[in-house]
Amino acid sequence: MMEKFTKWYSALILITVGLLLVAACSSANDNHTTATTVVTPPPSQKLSVVPRPQSIIGLMKQRGEQDQAKPVLKIVTPAKDAVINGSTVAVKLDLSGDLKGYMPHKDPATGKGNHIHVILDNQPYEAYYELGQPFELRNVIAGKHTLRAFPSRPWHESFKNDGAFQMVIFTVKGGGNVAKPTTTNTGQTMANNNSSPTPTTPREGKDMASSTAGDVDPAKPLLTYSRPKGEYKGADADPIMIDFWLTNAKLKGDGGEYRVRYIIDDDDPRYIDKWEPIWLSGWLSGKHSVRLELLGKDEMPVENGGYNTTTREINVVK
Ligand SMILES: [Cu+2]
Numbered sequence: 582m583m584e585k586f587t588k589w590y591s592a593l594i595l596i597t598v599g600l601l602l603v604a605a606c607s608s609a610n611d612n613h614t615t616a617t618t619v620v621t622p623p624p625s626q627k628l629s630v631v632p633r634p635q636s637i638i639g640l641m642k643q644r645g646e647q648d649q650a651k652p653v654l655k656i657v658t659p660a661k662d663a664v665i666n667g668s669t670v671a672v673k674l675d676l677s678g679d680l681k682g683y684m685p686h687k688d689p690a691t692g693k694g695n696h697i698h699v700i701l702d703n704q705p706y707e708a709y710y711e712l713g714q715p716f717e718l719r720n721v722i723a724g725k726h727t728l729r730a731f732p733s734r735p736w737h738e739s740f741k742n743d744g745a746f747q748m749v750i751f752t753v754k755g756g757g758n759v760a761k762p763t764t765t766n767t768g769q770t771m772a773n774n775n776s777s778p779t780p781t782t783p784r785e786g787k788d789m790a791s792s793t794a795g796d797v798d799p800a801k802p803l804l805t806y807s808r809p810k811g812e813y814k815g816a817d818a819d820p821i822m823i824d825f826w827l828t829n830a831k832l833k834g835d836g837g838e839y840r841v842r843y844i845i846d847d848d849d850p851r852y853i854d855k856w857e858p859i860w861l862s863g864w865l866s867g868k869h870s871v872r873l874e875l876l877g878k879d880e881m882p883v884e885n886g887g888y889n890t891t892t893r894e895i896n897v898v899k
Contacts, residue, residue: 624865628845631820631862637736646681647695652732653678653744654697658715659728659751668722668757671715672699674730678744683732685710693735698807700729702792703888705810708733709785717786723756724793727886729805731826737808738824738858746826748799757791795886802830802839802883804875806891813864814898820860821895823853825873830883832856840880844872866899 641648657673659665674697676685687694687710698706701718709716709730718728731746733739797803805826813821823843831837834854841853845861846869853859874882875889883889 626846626848626863626865626869628848628861628863631860633858634820634860636816637738640736644682647683648734650681650683650740651679651742651744652676652683652740654730654732654747656728656730656747656749659749661749661751663749663751665721665751665753667755668720668753670701670718670721670726670728670751670753672709672718672728672730673715674709674712676712676732678742683740685712685732687711695735696733697730698733698737698739700727700805701789702727702794703806703891704790704792705893706807707787711785714784717784719786719788720757720791721753721789722791722793723753725750725752726792727794727797729826731805731807733807736822738822739807739826741826741856746805746828748797748803748828750794750797750799757789795888797886797888800829801885802875802877802889803828803885804830804841804873804889804891806873806893808858809871809895810893812896812898818864818897818899820862821864821897822858822860823871823873824858827856827875830875838878839883840876842874842876844870844874846870864897864899866897868894868896870894 653676655675655677657675658671676697683695685695685697687696694710697709697712699709699716699718700706701721707716707718727748727750729746729748731739739745805828807826808824809821825841827839827841830839832839832841832854835856842850843853844850870892871894872890872892874891875885877883
């Protein structure tokens with residue numbers, strides 16, 4: 582009886598010691614690994630400015646003269662200083678001027694085409710393709726708002742001629758629920774908080790995030806952030822274009838005194854001194870922040886309702 586117990590007891594001790602040894606070895610192994618393995622730092626992104634991509638130059642050739650167009654845009658609704666009841670704001674635009682064949686339209690086959698960039702307050706722009714029917718901004722909250730719009734190309738580069746850019750300030754009464762969108766997934770307008778009739782056909786439009794206007798002075802220098810925005814995949818992610826609209830401000834390289842500063846992630850600031858798009862190559866996969874700022878003669882940001890310094894997050898998928 583005693584012998585049996587001793588045997589059993591020794592076996593238990595052996596197992597315990599064995600387990601301890603295994604534990605000791607593996608922890609020694611850990612130490613070993615930590616001591617000799619070189620910890621690889623995450624690769625750092627080195628962006629460089631590259632020329633306009635050949636793919637876009639090719640597209641421009643196919644488009645004939647339309648990239649030399651001088652489109653003139655008018656915001657028909659909302660009218661300047663309009664007061665709108667309900668949370669849906671119908672946007673109607675009128676396009677005229679020397680169009681040279683330029684006309685917004687989404688090609689159903691490619692999902693691409695000329696379009697208008699429509700910006701509520703300082704939110705990311707929405708693309709508006711078919712000007713024949715109104716575009717709806719849905720769930721707009723009560724308060725003062727700004728709407729900015731300008732024509733754009735299929736690759737999202739804006740037209741920069743006089744008259745292409747329009748801004749109106751308007752007010753929404755009632756407005757959308759800050760917490761809940763007032764529309765369904767299919768874009769159908771629900772009855773609550775909304776005096777607009779339910780559209781019978783689906784319209785181009787967008788549920789808006791809640792925002793109100795900055796205290797913008799349309800007579801002062803204004804930088805309107807346009808691109809980059811959203812997600813960039815594969816070939817579209819290299820290079821990525823920075824593009825913006827400038828009102829009441831001429832850049833240094835164009836004979837004026839302003840500069841545009843851009844900061845990607847935590848990189849050192851860089852500058853754009855001519856009003857034209859730039860293309861940046863070398864993006865790594867993942868999320869990046871892009872900040873655009875308008876600087877005055879003193880190299881300090883020019884204040885105008887908070888719109889002249891804008892930071893957006895983009896996602897690069899390679
Ligand atoms: Cu666009």
